[in-house]
Amino acid sequence: MRLVIRKIRGMRDILPPNSTALTRITRIFRETASMYGYREVIPPTIESFELFALKSGEEIKKSMYVFKDKAGREVALRPEVTASIARMFLEELMAKPRPIKVFYIANCFRYEEPQKGRYREFFQAGVELIGSDSILSDAETILLLDEYYERLNLPIEVIIGNVGIYRSILGEERIGEEKQDRIIWLIDKGFLEEALREASGKASNPVRVKRVLEELSTIRTSSNYDEAFREGEKLLKDNYPAALKSLENLRKLLEMVEGATWSKIVLNLGFARGLAYYTGIIYEVKSPNINVSIAGGGRYDGLIELYGGPKTPATGFAIGLDRTLLSLMEAGIEISGEGSNIRVLIVPLVDEAIKLAMGILRKIHSVGVEASIELMGRSLRRTLSYASSMKYTHVILIGRREMEEGKVTIRDMARKTQKTVDTEKLIDEISDD
RNA sequence: GCCGUGGUAGCUCAGCCCGGUUAGAGCGCCGGACUGUGGAUCCGGAGGUCCCGGGUUCAAAUCCCGGCCACGGCCCCA
Numbered sequence: 001m002r003l004v005i006r007k008i009r010g011m012r013d014i015l016p017p018n019s020t021a022l023t024r025i026t027r028i029f030r031e032t033a034s035m036y037g038y039r040e041v042i043p044p045t046i047e048s049f050e051l052f053a054l055k056s057g058e059e060i061k062k063s064m065y066v067f068k069d070k071a072g073r074e075v076a077l078r079p080e081v082t083a084s085i086a087r088m089f090l091e092e093l094m095a096k097p098r099p100i101k102v103f104y105i106a107n108c109f110r111y112e113e114p115q116k117g118r119y120r121e122f123f124q125a126g127v128e129l130i131g132s133d134s135i136l137s138d139a140e141t142i143l144l145l146d147e148y149y150e151r152l153n154l155p156i157e158v159i160i161g162n163v164g165i166y167r168s169i170l171g172e173e174r175i176g177e178e179k180q181d182r183i184i185w186l187i188d189k190g191f192l193e194e195a196l197r198e199a200s201g202k203a204s205n206p207v208r209v210k211r212v213l214e215e216l217s218t219i220r221t222s223s224n225y226d227e228a229f230r231e232g233e234k235l236l237k238d239n240y241p242a243a244l245k246s247l248e249n250l251r252k253l254l255e256m257v258e259g260a261t262w263s264k265i266v267l268n269l270g271f272a273r274g275l276a277y278y279t280g281i282i283y284e285v286k287s288p289n290i291n292v293s294i295a296g297g298g299r300y301d302g303l304i305e306l307y308g309g310p311k312t313p314a315t316g317f318a319i320g321l322d323r324t325l326l327s328l329m330e331a332g333i334e335i336s337g338e339g340s341n342i343r344v345l346i347v348p349l350v351d352e353a354i355k356l357a358m359g360i361l362r363k364i365h366s367v368g369v370e371a372s373i374e375l376m377g378r379s380l381r382r383t384l385s386y387a388s389s390m391k392y393t394h395v396i397l398i399g400r401r402e403m404e405e406g407k408v409t410i411r412d413m414a415r416k417t418q419k420t421v422d423t424e425k426l427i428d429e430i431s432d433d
Numbered sequence: 434g435c436c437g438u439g440g441u442a443g444c445u446c447a448g449c450c451c452g453g454u455u456a457g458a459g460c461g462c463c464g465g466a467c468u469g470u471g472g473a474u475c476c477g478g479a480g481g482u483c484c485c486g487g488g489u490u491c492a493a494a495u496c497c498c499g500g501c502c503a504c505g506g507c508c509c510c511a
Contacts, residue, residue: 110509116505117511189508292510379464383471395470
């Protein structure tokens with residue numbers, strides 16, 4: 001039979017064992033964020049298109065699900081969650097004591113060509129910390145991110161930089177903010193040449209800015225942080241005092257997290273992230289076995305103001321849950337299931353045993369163990385064959401012989417042994433193992 | 434948006450180049466051998482608009498064109 005109606009392009013059905021694995025890494029995120037004092041918020045899937053357009057410009061439209069609802073409002077399926085949280089802050093959280101710490105787990109949508117690790121619907125988990133401009137908040141969120149991946153047992157590297165360094169340099173060269181965004185975007189995309197050309201074209205000291213940007217972009221290390229900072233200082237101290245402060249900030253952050261993390265920390269003075277709203281510390285998580293980033297975040301002190309609110313500092317990150325899972329699988333890391341690993345199949349061999357089987361089913365459930373009743377009405381031989389292929393650990397048989405004695409037969413599938421016991425003693429038999 | 438490879442049974446695929454009986458295999462599923470005891474074995478069964486549409490032809494799974502979808506890469510991003 002061929003189905004006429006199929007999945008929409010870019011959409012997935014997520015089935016076991018992937019669905020259980022995804023649920024599990026989601027649960028671990030929820031636990032980790034909660035332990036850091038974050039509380040869950042659930043924003044709507046659909047927002048006004050304006051919310052995303054304001055931040056990223058009109059051209060974002062082509063990579064988004066945008067449509068008019070029945071009342072003619074231009075709406076969008078969220079491509080990310082930070083914008084929703086900023087809106088939520090303005091509408092509902094302004095009066096709360098600072099810092100405001102919220103986390104979310106949400107499906108997001110982007111209308112792009114599907115390929116490995118990329119679907120049109122995907123899952124993100126993230127935190128936002130609003131109201132603190134302290135570098136300590138950046139450090140703590142990085143620690144949270146790091147703890148999450150430690151709990152998953154996934155080796156990662158965290159690349160850390162401070163986009164404030166670039167912004168300060170370009171600012172002191174009297175380059176406007178929009179131009180800054182473009183230059184930073186170019187650097188992030190690896191078009192260093194073009195970025196340098198555009199920067200020196202507008203700068204008050206073209207030769208100097210070109211040299212400094214070029215050299216900054218080469219400073220990257222996972223071991224010798226001190227030397228990297230010394231080089232950075234040398235570049236900035238004479239002409240770019242504000243950039244020097246950003247560098248100092250980055251140094252403080254690194255001192256805070258150094259030695260406290262499970263991840264490999266890569267310091268990258270030339271690091272930029274394309275998203276326009278980042279203003280300070282930025283970071284990205286990479287896993288050695290997959291060459292796209294699996295999480296990213298940073299400080300965005302200007303976003304809330306952009307939405308018409310008061311100038312409010314904020315920092316946070318988003319984790320790509322699908323890519324994290326993909327990375328775990330490619331690394332061959334076991335994502336163990338939850339709960340008891342005992343699974344029981346109850347087999348009534350005669351109709352009169354069905355009521356008893358149902359009672360037993362409920363009794364086993366009450367001690368937190370999985371149990372089901374055999375439903376197919378097939379021969380015992382096939383039933384046992386089925387039970388072993390489905391990895392049941394115990395089979396309970398209730399036939400005429402058992403009924404007469406008020407007992408049940410319980411078979412240990414692994415040991416291939418069985419005994420007939422009083423119905424009351426059943427639970428003890430199962431949990432013995 | 435662009436490029437490459439593919440689409441035949443629930444799954445993995447053969448057949449296509451070189452058009453020609455009722456389109457095949459392995460695995461899986463259901464059953465029988467075996468009506469109360471296992472992953473084995475043997476036997477049987479169900480399951481196909483050969484992705485869709487058009488064209489060429491006496492004849493198309495097979496050749497041609499268009500579309501859709503999947504996978505991978507570019508771009509972009511998470």
